[in-house]
Amino acid sequence: MKKIALLFCVLAVSACQSLPERIIISPNYTAAAQLKLVNNIDLSVQDNRETPTTLRILKNNDVTKVASNDLVHSLNNALSNALKNGDVSINVSSPNKMALHIHQLEVIVKQQTLKYRSEGIIELEVKLNKGKRSFNKYYNGSQNSEGPLIFDKAKVEGQLNTLLEQMISRIVNDVELQEFLQG
Numbered sequence: 001m002k003k004i005a006l007l008f009c010v011l012a013v014s015a016c017q018s019l020p021e022r023i024i025i026s027p028n029y030t031a032a033a034q035l036k037l038v039n040n041i042d043l044s045v046q047d048n049r050e051t052p053t054t055l056r057i058l059k060n061n062d063v064t065k066v067a068s069n070d071l072v073h074s075l076n077n078a079l080s081n082a083l084k085n086g087d088v089s090i091n092v093s094s095p096n097k098m099a100l101h102i103h104q105l106e107v108i109v110k111q112q113t114l115k116y117r118s119e120g121i122i123e124l125e126v127k128l129n130k131g132k133r134s135f136n137k138y139y140n141g142s143q144n145s146e147g148p149l150i151f152d153k154a155k156v157e158g159q160l161n162t163l164l165e166q167m168i169s170r171i172v173n174d175v176e177l178q179e180f181l182q183g
Contacts, residue, residue, distance in 0.1 A: 023054045023068040023107070024157050027078040027164035029172075031085065038130075038181045040091040041083060045076040045100045055156065059111040068105075075100060078164065082172045096181070100171075101125040103138075107160055109151045116151040119144050120160050126171055128180065135180040141167050 054068035068074075079100060080090050104123040109116055120143040128135040143163045145155070171177070 021066070023066055023153070023160070025054065025068045025071050025074045025105075025161065025164070027074070027161045027168060029078050029082040029085075029165045029168045031082075031169065038088060038096055040089040040094040041096045041098045042092050042094040043076065043080055043083065043090050043098050043100070045072045045079070045102070047072050047102045049102060049104060049106075054105060054160075055107050055109065057109045057111055057151070071102065071105065075102065075164070078168055079171070082168050086172060095131060097127075097129040099127045101127065105160075105164075107156050109156065111151060115146060115148055117144070117146040118151060118156055118159075120156075120163050122163055122167055124167055124171070126177070128177065130181065133180070133183070135177060137174070137176065139167050139170055141170075 051065070052067045052071075053065040054071070055066035057064040057066070083090065102124060104121055107118055107120045109118045120141075122139075122141045124139045126135070126137050126139065141163050143159055145159060147155075
């Protein structure tokens, strides 16, 4: 009888949960970048994903898709701040052109009756042109989590932003990228 009452309570709580309207992408990278070999960069961020979906919630046979806030603006700010922390100024007239392409940035939540699993997947590409030379590299990251009952939007956002901060750190501290800028 207790199990039936518990199941009823779980179902009642899950039925009352409202779906998130947007996922907040706001990575806060504060460490200094190691790109001290160049004075300035013209930075751009482009969202090349097929759909603007940042969160997919799979529950039974239903799929709920949720977009994020202004992803391009948020990543541009985060990467700009990371570069500025390394004494690199952002200058649109710089001959050093850096483009960050977002190929995939998504969290997939598989919601079950008494638990959930989530997987965050990010694929970014950095293209850098310095005069007639060019540099191209992909950065991939993923993160998995699971928990009891219903997924927590704030937790999913926090994990995604932490993963983005790690990706930004990998970019601004990339030895190959530094060697390219030095040459």
